[in-house]
Structure formats: C-alpha cells, structure tokens
Amino acid sequence: MKHALAAALIALACPAAADTTVGLLLPASGNYAALGQDIEDGFRMAIGGAGRDDITILREDTEAKPQTGLTRARKLIMQDRADVLVGVVSSAVLGAVRDVVDGSGTPLIVANAGNSDATGKDCSPYITRVSFSNDQLNRPMGEWMAAEGIGSVYTLAPDYAAGQQMIGAFSDAFEAGGGEVIGGDFTPFGRTEDFGPYLAKAQASGAEALYVFYGGADAISFVKQYDSFGLRDQMPLYAVGFLTAPLYLRSQGEAAEGVIGALHYLPSLDTPENAAFVDAYRAAHDGDLPSEYVVAGYDAGRLLLGALDSGAAGREELARALPQVAYTGPRGPLEIDSATNNIVQNVYVFETVSKDGEMTHRLLDTIEAVRDAPNGCEMG
Amino acid sequence: MSVFWTLQALNALQYAALLFLISAGLSVSFGLMGFVNLAHGALYMLGAYIGVSIAGGVGFWTALIVAPLAIGAIGAALHQGLLRRIAGAGPMPQVLVSFGLVFLAVEAVRIIWGDVPLTLDVPKALSGTRIILDTAYPSYRLFVILLGGAVALSLWAGMTRSHLGAAIRAAVENRDMARAIGIRTERLFLAVFTLGASLAGLGGVIAAPILSVSPSMAVTALIPALIVTVIGGLGSIPGAMLGAVIVAAIEVFGAALWPDASAVLIYAALAAALIWRPEGLLSAGRAR
Numbered sequence: 001m002k003h004a005l006a007a008a009l010i011a012l013a014c015p016a017a018a019d020t021t022v023g024l025l026l027p028a029s030g031n032y033a034a035l036g037q038d039i040e041d042g043f044r045m046a047i048g049g050a051g052r053d054d055i056t057i058l059r060e061d062t063e064a065k066p067q068t069g070l071t072r073a074r075k076l077i078m079q080d081r082a083d084v085l086v087g088v089v090s091s092a093v094l095g096a097v098r099d100v101v102d103g104s105g106t107p108l109i110v111a112n113a114g115n116s117d118a119t120g121k122d123c124s125p126y127i128t129r130v131s132f133s134n135d136q137l138n139r140p141m142g143e144w145m146a147a148e149g150i151g152s153v154y155t156l157a158p159d160y161a162a163g164q165q166m167i168g169a170f171s172d173a174f175e176a177g178g179g180e181v182i183g184g185d186f187t188p189f190g191r192t193e194d195f196g197p198y199l200a201k202a203q204a205s206g207a208e209a210l211y212v213f214y215g216g217a218d219a220i221s222f223v224k225q226y227d228s229f230g231l232r233d234q235m236p237l238y239a240v241g242f243l244t245a246p247l248y249l250r251s252q253g254e255a256a257e258g259v260i261g262a263l264h265y266l267p268s269l270d271t272p273e274n275a276a277f278v279d280a281y282r283a284a285h286d287g288d289l290p291s292e293y294v295v296a297g298y299d300a301g302r303l304l305l306g307a308l309d310s311g312a313a314g315r316e317e318l319a320r321a322l323p324q325v326a327y328t329g330p331r332g333p334l335e336i337d338s339a340t341n342n343i344v345q346n347v348y349v350f351e352t353v354s355k356d357g358e359m360t361h362r363l364l365d366t367i368e369a370v371r372d373a374p375n376g377c378e379m380g
Numbered sequence: 381m382s383v384f385w386t387l388q389a390l391n392a393l394q395y396a397a398l399l400f401l402i403s404a405g406l407s408v409s410f411g412l413m414g415f416v417n418l419a420h421g422a423l424y425m426l427g428a429y430i431g432v433s434i435a436g437g438v439g440f441w442t443a444l445i446v447a448p449l450a451i452g453a454i455g456a457a458l459h460q461g462l463l464r465r466i467a468g469a470g471p472m473p474q475v476l477v478s479f480g481l482v483f484l485a486v487e488a489v490r491i492i493w494g495d496v497p498l499t500l501d502v503p504k505a506l507s508g509t510r511i512i513l514d515t516a517y518p519s520y521r522l523f524v525i526l527l528g529g530a531v532a533l534s535l536w537a538g539m540t541r542s543h544l545g546a547a548i549r550a551a552v553e554n555r556d557m558a559r560a561i562g563i564r565t566e567r568l569f570l571a572v573f574t575l576g577a578s579l580a581g582l583g584g585v586i587a588a589p590i591l592s593v594s595p596s597m598a599v600t601a602l603i604p605a606l607i608v609t610v611i612g613g614l615g616s617i618p619g620a621m622l623g624a625v626i627v628a629a630i631e632v633f634g635a636a637l638w639p640d641a642s643a644v645l646i647y648a649a650l651a652a653a654l655i656w657r658p659e660g661l662l663s664a665g666r667a668r
Contacts, residue, residue, distance in 0.1 A: 029486075030596065034495035159643070187635075188643035193591045193600060194395060196521070197635040200387040217497040220592035224499060228518040228590075230509045251499040251592065 020308060020318075021056045023076030025069065025087035025097070025108075028061040030190075032089045032216050034247060036062075039111045039297035042290070043086060045281065046301025052308075058082065062093050069093035070100065077104045084109065084318050086300045091115035091134070091162040095122075102126050107319040111300040112293060116165050119342035120375030128322045128341045130303055130334070131296040132264045133372055134162055137240055138170035138213075140347045140367045141262040145209070145238060146177025153238070154207035155184030156198055156222075158214065163189070166213040166240055174211075182207040192218075195225050203231060213240040219248045227255035236260070244352040247291040249359045256359055259352040264345050265292040265331040266361045277330040295330050302329060303336075333369070340377045344369055386515040388636050394521045396628035397528020401583035402601050403608040403620045404535060405576015411552045411615015413569050415467055418478040419458065421602030422485035423577050427451045427584025428593045429493055432500045440503040440589075448581040455577020459570055467569075482602075486595040500588035524586050531579070535617050548572060552615040604631070607646055611653045613660025622662055 024043065026036035040059065047055055058080055062069035069088070076082040077100065085101065085108040088094045094113035101108045102124040110118065110127060114134040118127055145153070153174065157163030163186055171181045183205045185198050192198075202210050210231070214222045219242060226237055237243075241263025244256045267278055267289040277298070281290040290298075304318075306325030312318045326335035332346045349365040406420045427447050435443035458481070466473050502520045509516040539545035551558040551565050559565050584597070591597070604627055612623025630649055634642040653660065 029490075033490070033595075034497075037495055185635075185639045187639075190596075191600065191643060192635075193597075194391070196391040196394070197388060197632045198639075200384055200391065201636055203387070204384040217592040217594040217596065220497050220499055221590070224592070225590065228502065228509075228520065230516050230518075247496060251497065253499075253501070 019054045019056050020084065020304075020313065021058065021080060021082045022304070023073075023080060023082035023085045023087075024057060024059040025062055025073055025076065025085050025093075026059065027064040027089050028059075030064045032064045035089050035112065035216065035291075035293045036087075038247065038291050038293035039087060039089070039300075041285070042294035042297025042299075043111070043301045044297075045284070045294070046298045046305060049280075050301075050305050052305075055304075055308075062088070062090070064090040064093060066090075066092045066096035070096045073097040073100055077101075077106050082106065083313075083315055084304060084322075086297075086304070087111055088113045090160075091118075091165070092160055094118050095161060098122055098124065098127070104315075105319065106315050107322055109300040109303055109322065111296040114162055114165070116169065116372070116375065119337075119340040119372065120377050123340050123342075123377035123379065125341065125379050126319050128303070128319075128336055130299040130336075130343050132345070133342055134165035135169040135372050135375070136342070136345075136370050137262055137264065137347060138166045139173040140370055141211075141238070141240070141349070142170045142173025142175075142179075143177050144262070144349055144365065144367070145211070146174050146179040150179060150209050150238075152180045152182045152207045153209045153211045154182055154202040154205045154235075156195070156202065156210065156212040156214075157184075157186055158189040158192070158218065159186035160189040163213055167211075170211060170240075193221060195222050196229070199226060199229050199231060202235065203229070207235065209238055210235045211238045212243060215242045215245075219243050219245070220251045223248075223252045223259065224255045232258065241266075241348075241350065242292075244359075244361075245291055246289045247293070249352070253359065254354060256352045257354050260349070260364070261352070262347050262349045262367075263292060264347055265295045266348055266350055266363065267291075268361050268363070269331070269348070271328075271330075271332065273328055273332075274330040290330070292331075299329055299331075299334060302327065337371055339374050339379070340372060341379075342372050344371045346370065383515045384636075386513045387517065388632055390512065390515070390517050390521065390525070392625075392628045392632040393525045394528075395632060396624040397525050397532075398583055398587055399604055399608055399628055400528050400532055400621055400624035401579050401586070403605040403612070403624055404531075404617060405573075405579045406605050407609040407612060407620045407623075408548070408552075408615055408617070409569075409573050409576050410609055411613075412548060412555075412572055413467055415463065416471055416474050416478065417463065417573075418475060418602060419463075419481035419485070420478075420576070420580055420605065421598040421600075422482045423451050423455060423580040424584045424587075424601045425489065425593075425595065425597040426454065426485060427581030428500075428588045428591075428597060429489055429498070429584075430581070431585030431588050432498045432593055433493075435500050435585075435588075440500070443500075444582070444585055447585045448578040451581025451584070452574045452578035455580075456570060456574040458577075459573040463573075464566075464569075482598050486598055489595050497592040497594040498588075499592055500585075502589045520589055524590070527586060531582070532617070532621050536621070539617050544568075544571070604646065607650045609660075610650060611661060613662045616660070616662050619660055619662035623660075 060072035110129040241261030307321035312321035323336040431447035608623035612619030
C-alpha cells in the first residue's frame with residue numbers, strides 16, 4: 001500500500017513518460033527539396049537508432065519561402081504544441097521564423113541554414129545550431145586561400161541572405177590575408193539557370209581564381225557550365241564546399257574535377273565514428289554516400305537525444321539542455337558555443353578528385369575547432 | 381574587351397534559341413485558340429526528363445528525336461482529353477486547370493525521377509569549345525543556336541508557304557470565317573497544339589545538357605516564355621522570334637551591364653510592351 005502510494009505520487013509529480021513532439025520544418029518542394037529529404041533521413045536515423053517510441057515527428061513544408069516557413073512554424077508551435085522544432089534549410093526562412101521561435105520559447109535546432117545573424121546579433125537562447133554558420137565556413141577558406149598565395153578572385157553567389165553573408169565573410173578574411181577581390185556578382189536567386197553571362201564577366205575580369213557559393217540544382221549546372229566554357233585552365237574554381245558536395249558529385253562527374261572547397265563534413269573522413277555512420281547510411285540507401293545534410297539532420301537528432309537523456313522535458317528545459325550536449329560524431333568533435341549557441345567544429349579543406357572512375361574528395365587541410373566570434377550576440 | 385562582347389552576344393543568341401522553342405507553341409496556340417496554356421512549361425520540363433531517360437539508354441541523338449515526339453503525343457492527349465473541353469470556358473478556368481496540371485506534372489516527376497536534379501552529358505561530337513570570332517565558345521551551345529535558328533526558319537517558311545500555314549493564319553485572323561470557308565479548325569487546333577508541345581519537349585531536351593534538370597523548370601521557363609509571347613505578339617512566328625531575341629538580349633546584357641537590376645529588367649520590358657504595344661510588336665490577327 002505504501003509502495004503503491006509512493007508510486008502514484010511519483011507518477012503525478014513527474015510526468016516523465018510524456019511524449020516529445022518534434023516539428024520538422026523542411027522544404028519538400030523547390031530547389032532545396034533534396035536537402036530537406038536528406039535532413040529528415042538523418043534525423044530519423046538518429047531517433048530510430050536510439051530505439052525510443054516516445055518521440056512523435058511531425059513534418060511541415062516550408063517550400064524554402066520565408067512567408068510559408070513562418071506560417072508553418074506558427075502552426076507547429078501553436079496548433080501542434082511541438083516541444084522542439086528541427087530544420088530550416090534556407091537562411092531567409094530562418095530569419096523569418098526567428099522572432100516567433102524566440103517569442104514562444106520553443107527551442108529550434110537549426111539543421112542547415114547558415115544565417116550568421118541567427119547566432120550573432122539576432123541570437124536567442126532558443127536557437128541552437130548543429131549545421132554551420134556562413135561565417136564559419138567562409139572565413140577559414142578566405143584565410144587559407146590568401147595563405148596559399150592566391151592574389152585575386154572574382155566572386156559569384158545567389159542574391160539572398162546566405163549568398164551575401166558567405167561572400168562577405170570570405171572577402172573580409174581573404175583581403176585581411178593580403179588578397180584582392182577584383183569583382184563579383186550576385187545572381188538573381190531562383191531565376192538564374194544559365195550562368196554563361198556571369199562566367200563571361202568573371203573571365204574578362206582577369207582575376208586569378210573564381211570563388212563561388214551555389215547549392216541545389218544550381219550547384220550542378222554551375223559546375224557543368226564552368227567546365228563547358230573551358231575556364232578550368234584560366235581560372236581555377238574555389239567554392240564553399242556545398243558546390244561539389246556528395247549529393248551533386250555524381251551528376252557533375254568529371255566536370256567537378258579540381259574544384260577546391262571547404263566544408264564541415266566529408267563522407268571520406270577517416271574516423272571510426274564516420275566509418276560506422278557511412279556504413280549504416282549506405283546500407284539503408286542503396287550504397288549512396290551520406291551528404292553533410294544527412295549528418296546535420298543526424299546531429300540534430302543526437303543533440304535532442306542527448307538533451308532528453310539528461311532528463312530535460314518540455315520546451316523550457318530542452319532549450320537549456322540542448323546547448324550542453326557535446327560528443328564526437330561523424331564529422332569529428334562537436335560542441336555548442338555557450339556564448340552564441342552555434343556549433344564549434346572542424347572545417348575541412350578538400351579537392352574534388354577522380355579516383356577509380358568515381359568522383360571523391362581528397363583532404364588538403366583540417367582547420368580544427370572553428371569558433372565564430374559572438375558578432376554582437378548577447379544571450380538573454 | 382571584344383572577346384567579352386562576342387561571348388555575351390553568343391550567350392544571348394543561345395538563350396534566344398531556347399526561348400523561341402519554348403515560346404513558339406505557347407504563342408501560336410494562344411493566338412489561334414485564345415487559350416492560355418500554363419501547362420506548356422510542364423511539357424518543357426517533361427521533355428527534359430524523358431530526354432534524360434532516353435539518352436541514358438540509347439544516346440543523345442535518339443533522345444533528341446524521340447522525346448519531342450513523346451511530348452507531342454502527351455500534348456495531343458491533353459488537348460483531346462481535357463483542354464479542348466474548357467477552351468470555350470473563358471480565361472479563368474483555363475488558367476486554373478492548366479496551372480493545376482503544372483502541379484500534377486511536378487509531383488509526378490518527383491515521384492518517378494526523385495528530388496535530386498538530373499544531368500545529361502553533352503554528346504561526344506559536341507563536347508569542348510570551338511573558336512568563333514577569336515572567342516572560345518562551347519560547341520554544344522553553338523549547336524543550340526543553329527538548331528533554334530533552323531527550327532525558326534522552317535516554322536516561318538511553313539507558316540508563309542504551306543497550305544497548313546495559310547489555314548493557321550486564316551484561323552488566327554478570324555476563326556469563324558475560317559470555319560465558314562471550310563477550314564477544319566478543330567483538327568487545325570490539335571495539329572498546332574501537338575506541334576507546339578513537341579517544340580517545348582525539344583526545348584527541354586536541348587536545355588538538359590546546359591541546365592540541371594529539376595522540377596523547377598516547369599515554372600522558371602514559363603515566365604520568360606509568357607513575356608516573349610506578350611512582347612512579340614500572339615500567334616505570330618516572327619513575333620516569337622523577335623520576342624525571344626529581345627528577352628534574351630535584355631537578360632544577358634542586363635546581367636553583364638547592370639546586374640543589380642537584371643532581375644527586374646524583363647518585367648520593365650513587359651510593362652513597356654503592355655503600355656505602348658499591348659497587341660505585341662508583330663501581332664498576327666485582330667487586335668485584342
């Protein structure tokens with residue numbers, strides 16, 4: 001009797017068995033649909049691997065449009081009462097949902113969007129990022145290229161928040177290292193399919209190298225068009241590593257050979273954690289290699305599991321527990337910077353090479369534990 | 381600097397050739413049947429996907445012929461089965477139904493071919509670059525210019541020299557009168573719609589080696605093609621040619637000279653055309 005009463009009291013006092021509702025906020029259509037699918041696959045892989053049945057996963061399509069993303073975020077927060085949101089591919093969508101996430105106190109694990117402001121001047125204790133920030137990838141690449149003795153570059157990127165931040169961070173670091181950005185263009189986002197006019201401008205600029213950021217379908221067509229214009233011999237191509245990421249490499253084929261990029265994850269990384277991860281993913285996906293998006297989705301899942309395992313439940317506790325989680329995963333050591341809630345991780349500089357008839361990445365350099373400056377972030 | 385301008389002029393011609401293939405069918409069926417077929421962009425997208433699949437099996441050159449035929453057949457079926465029935469229903473049902481078809485086609489493509497964009501390799505004979513006016517230019521893009529030019533010339537010749545062309549021009553001019561003098565307009569509509577669909581399919585196949593093939597093609601191609609149709613004038617092949625060259629030149633030289641405004645320049649041209657020449661520069665038939 002005594003025991004039964006105690007059990008009942010405990011059960012009332014801590015409803016620990018309460019399910020956790022996760023709202024996935026990912027594009028299922030448009031240029032970034034494939035990225036959204038990869039993030040979801042990675043996230044489900046982490047949750048499935050833990051064998052928990054107390055996590056409900058809801059999915060909403062942001063269409064990579066800020067207005068749609070905001071509507072769907074509101075639905076997940078208010079109607080579905082999600083405990084935690086995971087996702088956001090586009091930086092513009094992240095900018096749009098930032099206030100509703102912060103205002104409602106719903107933790108958001110950002111699994112892609114690199115918007116530097118979200119862990120800079122617009123940072124929030126409710127926003128934790130496990131992907132990367134635009135600064136984090138481009139600053140080391142600017143320093144690295146300047147140190148390699150490249151004197152001048154021409155830049156190209158799509159005309160939206162991520163493109164501008166990436167090129168801005170790169171240019172600052174590259175010029176601080178002694179290089180010169182001779183010129184550049186921001187191409188209309190979602191409307192430019194033919195980069196011919198811009199490649200002709202880059203060629204005419206006389207710069208030593210080309211530095212670009214493109215993702216999605218643009219990444220494939222850009223690399224193929226760069227190759228078809230015969231620019232390879234005149235202007236080597238450097239890029240934010242997304243350009244020749246695993247997701248696109250098979251479609252790009254030989255055209256991608258020689259492209260040098262920087263990224264936070266490569267499927268060819270030689271660590272036991274990564275080998276196990278790659279094997280598990282390949283077994284479930286017809287031998288395809290996991291992309292950095294799968295890894296970001298996976299790490300978002302691992303971060304959530306880590307927070308749940310520490311005993312946190314509900315929005316407020318999860319928001320506090322998420323940034324405390326640190327572990328070594330597929331991409332190497334990973335921790336969350338308590339000053340900004342942004343990830344601290346290695347950045348890998350690689351060359352895209354052809355090996356045994358298959359395109360792969362050859363590691364050139366590892367820049368360890370890259371941490372962003374707070375950039376005006378003051379946690380509330 | 382002259383190399384730069386030669387490159388940009390060739391880029392503009394290449395884009396114009398592609399735009400013409402997409403717009404020709406849209407413009408003529410618009411002028412002939414008064415039908416706003418927004419599904420035209422979906423036919424272009426399907427042409428690219430089917431072309432990639434065929435080229436993967438039996439090579440690019442077969443795909444170049446078979447995929448447009450397949451799209452022509454799809455177009456014909458679409459016309460007979462659905463669009464013909466709403467042709468007289470006024471613009472709103474036409475826009476809604478044909479745009480609905482775009483969504484259906486995009487979802488079908490995603491189910492069949494997946495989300496990851498596809499590519500098509502340039503055929504061996506057209507790989508590499510060729511020197512034109514001291515400028516190295518991709519051989520494949522030169523081929524696109526030549527193909528677009530050849531199609532434009534033969535369509536123009538067909539419209540001005542053949543019986544079918546005369547019948548089309550008569551029907552664009554005055555549909556009822558054409559019917560009264562014995563032109564079987566229903567069959568004419570079907571033939572024109574089928575030909576327009578195949579041309580869109582052809583555009584899709586030849587675009588595939590340059591662009592990456594993704595569902596977004598259905599909409600990205602549609603907007604410039606509609607602008608070409610409005611600027612050039614409805615129902616006129618020379619109008620579609622002129623419109624394609626104008627839109628391509630604005631896009632390419634706009635990107636080169638004034639990149640900040642390049643996203644809005646063609647809309648400015650569209651607005652200018654609607655204000656000063658609402659019937660289009662080379663409109664066939666009665667003013668609307």
